[in-house]
Amino acid sequence: MKKRIGYFICHCGINIAGTVDVKRVSEDLASYPGIIHSEDYVYMCSDPGQSRMIEAIKEKKLDKVVIACCSPTLHETTFRNAARTAGINSFQCEIANVREQCSWVHKDKVKATEKAIKISKSVIERARFNESLEPISIPVTRRALVIGGGISGIQSALDLANSGYEVVLVERSPSIGGHMIQLSETFPTLDCSQCIMTPKMVEVSKHPKIKLLTYSEVQDISGYVGNFKVKILKKPTFVDPDKCTLCDECTTVCPVAVPNEFDLGLTRRRAIYIPFPQAIPATYTLDINHCPGLVPIACGKCADVCEPKAIDYDMKPEILEEEVGSIIVSTGFDLYGKDEMAEYGYGTYEDVLDGLQFERLCSASGPTMGKILRPSDHKEPKEVVFIQCVGSRDPEQHCAYCSKICCMYTAKHAMLYKHHVHDGQAYVFYIDIRSGGKGYEEFVQRAVEEDGVVYLRGKVSKIFEENGKIRVWGVDTLSGKDIEIKADMVVLAMAIRPSKGADELAKKLKIAMDKDGFLSEAHPKLRPVESVTSGMFLAGAAQAPKDIPEAVAQASGAAVKAVNILSQEKLYHAPTVAAVNSTLCTGCGMCVDVCPYEAVSLAEGKANVNEVLCEGCGTCMATCLRAAASVKNVTPQQVHNMIIASLEG
């Protein structure tokens, strides 16, 4: 069919016309092959400008238009909408950028005019072979998956469920709650963490829209935004939660004792156990890694004493398949452990603790019932040294980043210590104090002024045990003096790390990680809760170290982003995607390997593009040696014609 192309060049006042002889361009283009109509106008984007274009399309039966004006980032949508109004497909309208890329960057009018002609002809060549396209529509499964049941995952799940969407919440440990449920009191208000957390956990367990899968892990994910298919492994707990009455008989007979994760090894638990009294779901779990054996049954004592017969040694792992439209990842953090931090006697001296262990010591329901006692001899420590930035802000040996929450929780720890041990003395070694946040600076001041916490600016050089004391050597860089403290206990504010296994999960989900292993947001400023993968969002400490208020805010943000998708009946995707000419395709599979979105697969010896996954980057097109793969409306044919026009025009 013969092409009937219309060409319009905008003066943009004098912005274009001042440097480009628009009349000459319009006259020159009038005789270019296929051009039926060519004109210049003072402001093409204005209503009268658009009307002129619409009129010309109708009157002269144009089937394509090229507008030479400002950058397509500004008005491509405007003109494409106008083209649709005039009755042609919006992809039959192309923009030639003769302002940002021409009139604004040149002075010589003759040369700028020549260049504007070349740019225009080149874009006309693109338009000449443009296909008419309609956005690709995708149906949406209107439910969500949340991975990780700490405060972030809980908040996202509740926000989604309360907006009316079904949620599958997957937590890998036997209970939800994450780290927050381990904390004693929380800065900056010192509310009891369990008091504010437990009601939320209960709400999750009672919510009719939330399907809670604990002791479960995501095994495999396929699909794309709006249509994910998820395989979840539910590990056997060997206890039927519906029958279990929480009588605790089983733990009294179990002969095994192993370090209790919830108390970070400060206490021991049985092989059959409940992680903590308020666990959700409220039930026991038989830890197969520590039980002497089920096949054949090596002990069997717990089942013998379980009156309601809740214990079932034959329980098998289950694979559940769920379909969801959107995914929130909130897998949280871990603290630097002994493998990473051998300095400071951590893991060697019993009375050198990390921050979470200290939280447990302060907790009313903790191993010491809220009394701060030394693990080694259960005596009250009278001098305690807190060390900040352990593993953080140390690009040479450890993590380059600031773990963000340690300044605040260390102030809290020193304060709580003073509230428990009135005649004790707390020292804090710090590099600087970062207390940006509502009420945070005041909180740190309170530690100093009301609780007499001594802040020492400097690094600790050495820690060693001597005669039941932990000797801490350091330098106060403000006074220049060497310092030695004979402490009874040392608490290390360990660096915050992404939770173990976050990297494997990220690979399964195909979401990016930053250099430190935290999950990457799509844009550091404008898209802080989105991952780079469409339909997947991030919440909480999995993305970067954060405190509870920030984690909760991000979790609610992520929930709204998920609702953006789930509230649609259909999603629309740009149709400028790759297509494979199967006559030319030899099935070499090179395009399959290079596609960043895994959008291409081989079927019956030919490449096949999944239009929903394809983002139209064109990598396949540049890779295909047979010229079989091409992206619609930027085909190699079109680009070749553009090259010719750019050089000859």
Added chain:
Amino acid sequence: MKMEEKFEPKIVAFLCKWCSSAGSDLAGVSRLKYPPNVVPITVMCSGSVSPNYIFSAFKKGADGVLVSGCHPGDCHYMKGNYYARRRITLVKELLDFIGIEPQRFHMSWVSAAEGAKFTEIISDFVKELEPLGPQNKLRSNL
């Protein structure tokens, strides 16, 4: 061509839409100035620039070809510019092999914030091409 007329190299620049084309827009918005010898062709990603495009530009009389994309690690499509970088090494070798000065071909990383860098790249490229004179090796008789 008259004797006294200065040689004006013709350059085709393939700019990725997300970074380099946006960077060249910024050069415009900032009213920076560079020589008009370059005609930009916006593509989705530097990874979509096939070596064929580069050779066909030379065949059609380009004196220089530029491919510009997002900085490594910043490609809108995650890995496109890594593929581009790999391909470009091969193109350079091939150009050398067929006797075209490798300086006639450039690859650069220009972000959406680097209007000034774009300006510099074009100006330097033009300066580099001037002493080389017209490219005739691959030019088909026009």
